Amino acid sequence: MRQRTADLCAFATIVIAAVTLIAVGLPSDQIIGVTSAVAILYSAWRQGGERPPARRADVDDEGQEE
Numbered sequence: 355m356r357q358r359t360a361d362l363c364a365f366a367t368i369v370i371a372a373v374t375l376i377a378v379g380l381p382s383d384q385i386i387g388v389t390s391a392v393a394i395l396y397s398a399w400r401q402g403g404e405r406p407p408a409r410r411a412d413v414d415d416e417g418q419e420e
Contacts, residue, residue, distance in 0.1 A: 364396045 368389050375385045 360400075364393075368392050368396075 371392060372385055372389050375388060380388075
């Protein structure tokens with residue numbers, strides 16, 4: 355549920371940014387560039403927060419080194 359809320363907030367932010375840029379009068383190519391950049395940053399942020407689960411062999415190796 356939490357991830358879904360973050361996705362909806364990001365989507366709303368991108369849409370609001372595009373509408374605001376249209377209201378300001380920016381050319382369409384700049385609007386596309388800005389909204390694409392925001393979407394890519396959100397995607398990178400979301401993927402960067404996920405950590406793969408530790409493998410059992412990695413956990414055993416760490417215990418033996420100490």
